[in-house]
Amino acid sequence: MLNLIKDCVVKNTLKVERAKKNLTQADLAKLIMVSRQTIHAIESGKYVPSTVLALKIAHIFETTIEEVFELEESDWSK
């Protein structure tokens, strides 16, 4: 079975949520205990965070993972 997950595109609203709370990338990184580069990489779509990270991020923004990370429509069937 070939890997279809890696081809899935996930959009996120990190930058906007950060703005709402007036947090810098470094602030957010510190809050969830990861490197600033990790936040940057997620925001710029370089990669999708692990579920543990996603849980923490959604928690900080007082919302759900689904609100922050959205799987592209066409990828639900992959």
Next chain:
Amino acid sequence: MLNLIKDCVVKNTLKVERAKKNLTQADLAKLIMVSRQTIHAIESGKYVPSTVLALKIAHIFETTIEEVFELEESDWSK
């Protein structure tokens, strides 16, 4: 900065949700296009799925990731 994420414990309700929908591990695996062993590994806590997989799993069960995957209380501060 050392990696704290790997030490986080995440419980999940996959087995129960599967029972509700009367799906075998193989059924679920087929629905989200992963191997049966992947489902088994997640269910038995061997590892936490990626966010993409978690999104798909929650979607199948018509719920949210937070309902299916719960970070242990003490790990929110890690």
Next chain:
DNA sequence: GTAAAATGTAAAGTAAGGTTTACATTTGGA
């Protein structure tokens, strides 16, 4: 009680998430 279905387990390999260090560029305020 036996066959089939479901679940458990394991090993080797690949890809993606995340780290560290380091430096370059952009933005904003005095």
Next chain:
DNA sequence: TCCAAATGTAAACCTTACTTTACATTTTAC
């Protein structure tokens, strides 16, 4: 304008998620 803060970028490295194949054990149905 100039300094500092914020953001962007990159490379080398390690860990974990997920795959494939294969076989063992447990459950379920007849």
